[in-house]
Amino acid sequence: MDGATEIGFERMLNALKAVGEETRLRILALFRTGELTVTELVTILRQSQPRVSRHLRLLCEAGLLERYREGTWIFYRLAEGGPEGELARAIMRYIPFSARILQHDGERLKEIKEDRKGRAIRYFSENAEDWDRIRSLYVSEQEVEKILLEVTEDMKIDDFLDVGTGTGRILEVFADRIGRGTGIDLSREMLAIARVNIEKANLDNCQVRQGDMYDLALSSGSMDLILIHQVLHFADDPSAAIRETSRLLRQNGRVIIVDFAPHTLEYLRDEQAHRRLGFKDGEVIGWLEAVGLESDPVIHLTGEALDLSIWVANKKNI
Ligand SMILES: C[S@@+](CC[C@H](N)C(=O)[O-])C[C@H]1O[C@@H](n2cnc3c(N)ncnc32)[C@H](O)[C@@H]1O
Known part of the structure; x- marks a missing residue:
């Protein structure tokens, strides 16, 4: 202490x-x-x-x-x-986590986490084909994408990472602003569609691969810009996902999180495997600051059914 x-x-x-x-x-x-x-x-x-x-x-x-x-x-x-x-x-x-009783608890906790992860994987494997339609249901994508480009206008982006890339839409949005783009996702079905989209759009500088947001298996300090677009509400440990992201950022790098503001559409838990019903500004800012990132003022967008928040945070030179 x-x-x-x-x-x-x-x-x-x-x-x-x-x-x-x-x-x-x-x-x-x-x-x-x-x-x-x-x-x-x-x-x-x-x-x-x-x-x-x-x-x-x-x-x-x-x-x-x-x-x-x-x-x-x-x-x-x-x-x-x-x-x-x-x-x-x-x-x-x-x-003493090696104590038998705690080991047993830990195993059951692991099963619960695997089960949760399985729900998200199943949902996306069943809905991969339809995702581009579903993603546009709640918010104006064009408005969000315009803001994402605006808040990164000042950056030189050699290395770009899209966490939970899904069908790779965010890679498409950034492709001509970046040196190299990598999209990572848990779902093979989503990645299969992302690969087709990348090829169709001739994005030679982008690639996708399977991985987990908690353990991105990339070198520390290797990314200039990281996007987490509509992914955090599936996380059972959002702060750990943010910690992993921060590890990957270069000095002066930036992370942008786009997710729902707090809402009450409970059915999204059952129908779309959401774990969290949005996030308060301060909650995400707290996680960002806990790993040494400096948060800009949060941007808010009002949608028809759901409101959206955009958190931008920077890894400043120490
Ligand atoms: C709502 S979609 C968003 C996809 C994309 N970012 C977009 O905006 O279109 C969420 C994505 O996060 C992925 N995902 C969920 N949990 C993940 C995890 N632990 N690691 C990596 N990706 C994950 C899902 O497979 C899904 O493709």
């Missing part, structure tokens, strides 16, 4: 008491990566919902976890700010 804000005796005691119990320590350990719902925790811990909820309440009251509601879902995650958040992360560093 170097440089940490002092926590105060009572608050520290409270936080340590909260975590000084077997199930609650197991719960804390599960938050090493990402956000979880009560239902997911119940599945992992194999305890009743009221018991798990009670443990979560105690951890939240002690300031170690935070809870937020989005539609009918309630998410929990490690507290982001404050001394308790720092304490939670400090405790995390000492948790």
Whole structure:
């Protein structure tokens, strides 16, 4: 906790008491990566919902976890700010993850994550052919694309990365502004369509390949501009995806995230495998700043059914 804000005796005691119990320590350990719902925790811990909820309440009251509601879902995650958040992360560093019980929990957590990822993969494999129509349902693409070009006008872009490229539309938009373009996506079906589109449009400087936004398998500091266009709402750990993106940026590089503003179209979870119903400005800014990126003011676009936000952040010279 170097440089940490002092926590105060009572608050520290409270936080340590909260975590000084077997199930609650197991719960804390599960938050090493990402956000979880009560239902997911119940599945992992194999305890009743009221018991798990009670443990979560105690951890939240002690300031170690935070809870937020989005539609009918309630998410929990490690507290982001404050001394308790720092304490939670400090405790995390000492948790013996090799202990058998934590290994078991970790395996069940992995299954849940694989299942979620599977849902997104299935959705896109079933809808790849139709994606270009679906993507235009909620927002004016032309308006977004115009803004994307405007906010990068000042840049010399040798290396460009499109995370979750889908059918490769964003590569097409940037192709004549960049040296080389790479699109990465989990879905083979989407990539198959992206390849056809790239060939049709003669984009000799662009290529796509399969990969995961959490582990992009590219060299650190190798990209000038990275786009994450309508992908973050599928992420169960958006902050980890942003961290990975930041790793790849060169000094003076820029990342642009385009995603929905908070909304209430709950059916998108079931029908289109969305994990999050949009993001608040400050939530994404917090993740960007946590990895040392400097955020510009967020751009907002009003759509017929959904509003859109555009976050632009820069990796400044240190
Ligand atoms: C809504 S589409 C957007 C595609 C494209 N960016 C566009 O705007 O047309 C989301 C894309 O993210 C991809 N995706 C979802 N989870 C991913 C992950 N963990 N890593 C890489 N791509 C992912 C999906 O396969 C899908 O092609």
